[in-house]
Amino acid sequence: xxxxSKIYIAGHRGMVGSAVVRKLQAEGFENLVxxxxxxxxxxxxxxxxxxxxxxxPDVVVMAAAKVGGIHANNTYPADFLYANLAIAANTxxxxxxxxxxxxxxxxxxxIYPKLxxxxxxxxxxxxxxxxxxxxxxxxxxxxxxxxxxxxxxxYGVTYHSIMPTNLYGPGDNYHPExxxxxxxxxGRFHEAKESGADSVLVWGSGTPRRELMHADDLADAVLFALxxxxxxxxxxxxxxxxxxxxxxxxLVKETVGFEGEIVLDPSxxxxxxxxxxxxxxxxxxxxxxxxxxxxxxxxxxxxxxKELESGxxxxx
Numbered sequence: 001x002x003x004x005s006k007i008y009i010a011g012h013r014g015m016v017g018s019a020v021v022r023k024l025q026a027e028g029f030e031n032l033v034x035x036x037x038x039x040x041x042x043x044x045x046x047x048x049x050x051x052x053x054x055x056x057p058d059v060v061v062m063a064a065a066k067v068g069g070i071h072a073n074n075t076y077p078a079d080f081l082y083a084n085l086a087i088a089a090n091t092x093x094x095x096x097x098x099x100x101x102x103x104x105x106x107x108x109x110x111i112y113p114k115l116x117x118x119x120x121x122x123x124x125x126x127x128x129x130x131x132x133x134x135x136x137x138x139x140x141x142x143x144x145x146x147x148x149x150x151x152x153x154x155y156g157v158t159y160h161s162i163m164p165t166n167l168y169g170p171g172d173n174y175h176p177e178x179x180x181x182x183x184x185x186x187g188r189f190h191e192a193k194e195s196g197a198d199s200v201l202v203w204g205s206g207t208p209r210r211e212l213m214h215a216d217d218l219a220d221a222v223l224f225a226l227x228x229x230x231x232x233x234x235x236x237x238x239x240x241x242x243x244x245x246x247x248x249x250x251l252v253k254e255t256v257g258f259e260g261e262i263v264l265d266p267s268x269x270x271x272x273x274x275x276x277x278x279x280x281x282x283x284x285x286x287x288x289x290x291x292x293x294x295x296x297x298x299x300x301x302x303x304x305x306k307e308l309e310s311g312x313x314x315x316x
Contacts, residue, residue, distance in 0.1 A: 001059060001102070001226050001227050002058070003028055003029060004031060005029070005031065005058040005059050006031045006033060006055070006056070006057045006058045006059070007024065007029060007031065007032050007033065007057060007058065007059045007060075007061065008032075008033040008034070008055065008057035008059070008060045008061070009021055009024070009032060009033070009034050009061045009063060010034075010035075010042065010060065010061065010062050010063055010064035010087075010091065011062075011063035011064030011065065012034035012035075012063070013036060013171070014063060014064070014065075014067075014171065015167060015168075015169055015170065015171040015172045015173070015215050016063040016106060016164075016167065016215055016218060016219070017034075017061075017063035017064065018170065018171050018215075019169060019170070019171075019215040019216050019218060019219035020061055020063060020219045020222050020223075021034070022216070022219065023216070023219035023220060023222070023223055024223065027223060033055055033057055035051065037064075042064055042086070042087045042090055042091060043082075043083055043086040043087060043090065044090070045086075045090045045094075048090040048091055048094045049090075049094045049097070051094070052091075052094040052095055052097065052098035052100070053094075053097070053098055055098075056098050056099060056100075057095075057098075057100055058100065058101060058102065059100070059101075059102040059103075059104075059226065060091065060095050060100055060102070060103045060104065061104050061106075061222060061226075062087075062088075062091055062092075062103065062104065062105045062106055062144075063106050064087055064091075065083075065084055065087060065106065065141075066079065066080055066083040066084055066087075066137075067137075067173070067180075068080070068137075068173075068175075068179070068180075069179055069180045069181065069184060070133050070134070070203070070269055070271050072175075073133055073134040073136065073137050074133045074134075074269070077135070077136035077137075078136070080134075080136045080137045080140065081136035081137070081139060081140050083140075084137060084140030084141065084144070085139075085140045085143055087144075088105070088140060088141075088143055088144030088147055089143070089144075089147065091103075092105070092144065092147045092148060092151060092159065093147075095159075096151055096155060096157060096159075100157070101157055101158060102157075102158045102159075102226065103148060103157070103158070103159040103160075104160060104161070104162060104222060104225060104226055105144050105145060105147075105148045105159070105160070105161040105162075106161070106162060106164065107141045107142075107144065107145050107161045107162065107163040107164070107234060108137070108138065108141045108163060108164065109163055109164065109165045109166065109211075109236075109238070109275050109277055110130075110131065110134045110137060110138045110141070110272075110275070111125060111130075111138050111141050111142050111145065111163065112124050112125060112275070113126075113127055113128035113129055113130060114128070114129060114130060114131040114132075114272050115128060115129075115273075116128060118274050118276050119240065119276040119277055119278035119279075120236065120275065120276060120277050120278055121236075121278040122163075122232070122234060122235065122236060122278075122281060125142070125145075125234075126142070131271060131272045133269055133271055134271070144161070145161040145163075145233075145234050147159075148160055148161050148233070148234075149161075149233045149234070152233065158230075158231070160225070160231045160232065160233055160234065160235075161233065161234035161235075162218075162221065162222060162225050162234070162235055162236075162237050163234060163235065163236045163237060163277070164213065164218045164221075164237045164238065165211040165212065165213050165236075165237070165238035165239065165275070165277045166180060166181065166182075166210055166211060166212050166213070166275070167180075167212070167213055167214070167215050167218055168180070168182040168183065168212055168213075168214060168215065168296065168297075168300060169214045169215030169216060169296070169300055169303075170215065170300070170303050171215075171314060172215075172300075172304075172314065173314045174186065174187050174304070174313050174314060175314075181210060181212075181245065181248065182212060182248065182252070182297070182300075183304075185202070185248065185249055185252040186252060186256070186300070186301065186304050188200050188201070188202075189249075189252050189253050189256040189258045190256055190258075190304070190305075190308075192258055192260060193256055193257060193258045193259075197260055198260045198261065199260045199261040199262070199263045200249075200253070200258065200260065200261075200262055200263065201263050201264075201265050202245065202246070202249045202262055202263065202264055202265065203265055203268035203269070203270075204245060204264065204265065204266060204268050204269065204270040204271070205245075205264060205266045205270055206244060206245050206246030206249070206262075206264045207244055207245070207246070207270070207273075208244065208245050208270045208271060208272065208273050208274065209242040209243060209244050209245075209273070209274040209275070209276065210242055210243065210244075210245060210248065210275060211238050211239055211240070211241060211242040211243075211275060211276050211277055212239070212243070212248070212293055212296070213237070213238050213239050213289060213291075214289075214291040214296040214299070214300075216291065217239075217289045217290055217291050218237055220287070220290070221237040221282065221287055221289075222237075224282075224285075224286070224287045225237075225282075225287075228285060232281060235281050235282050235285075236277040236278060236279050236281065236282060237277070237279065237282055237287075238276075238277035238279045238289070239277075239279070239289045239292075239293075240276070240277065240278070240279045240280075240283075240289075241276075241292075241293070242274065242275075242276040243293065245270075246262070246264070248293075249262050250262065251293070251294060251297055252297060252301075255297050255298055255301050256301060
């Protein structure tokens with residue numbers, strides 16, 4: 001990828017998009033294009049078409065999405081399916097019409113079947129049923145991935161996808177109900193510490209295993225993938241290491257300094273029993289993660305406190 005390439009980063013204010021912007025800027029890429037959601041609603045086809053025809057970027061990193069945890073996905077499935085389908089279809093088609101030669105679509109580990117063999121290999125896509133609690137989001141992401149694959153096959157453009165594992169880091173969403181596992185745990189344990197509570201409730205049995213990767217590692221993988229001349233249609237990005245929910249909760253508890261108990265609530269949904277990515281394809285090309293979970297959690301908690309104290313904590 002040329003250092004002078006005009007790169008549009010969709011979702012630049014989100015955790016993933018902002019990490020990609022930081023990485024590109026650190027590597028000397030200066031011709032970056034971004035729009036807030038109020039400036040450009042990616043679910044509106046005409047607005048997206050006008051933007052691409054006007055800006056004509058060389059490269060697109062599609063990090064914009066409507067995202068949330070188990071509760072949000074399970075409660076608002078129509079919203080997640082519609083918004084993410086619209087974003088994928090509008091941006092991929094408008095990019096092609098505007099002559100964009102390279103498009104990197106951000107997928108998700110949730111695209112794989114609920115009971116797929118572990119670790120999750122790219123070839124397992126569409127081999128069985130999805131996890132019901134996030135089926136709507138997964139279907140939209142699969143559609144985006146397949147759009148990239150088929151536009152590439154039909155038109156010869158380098159449109160490809162990267163499937164990150166569960167992410168965390170600066171700019172995460174800390175909504176008490178709609179956030180993902182790690183930010184939700186940070187919020188619960190911090191509030192419990194501040195209030196002097198005796199215990200913290202953790203959803204589910206504590207046994208499901210989750211792989212977590214720092215957003216800065218994903219940004220590094222994104223830049224790497226953009227520089228591969230003939231990339232796979234889609235590739236997993238993760239650490240290849242997972243931990244039980246209880247182990248993750250214990251790590252957050254120790255990092256926050258909460259001295260009470262962890263109480264599990266098995267009446268709440270567990271989600272998929274395990275979601276470990278097979279990252280051998282990306283590793284075979286020369287990329288590997290750099291931030292172990294323990295280090296990443298210790299890096300993230302001070303940022304959480306800083307965002308909380310400054311009133312800049314995302315909670316949507």
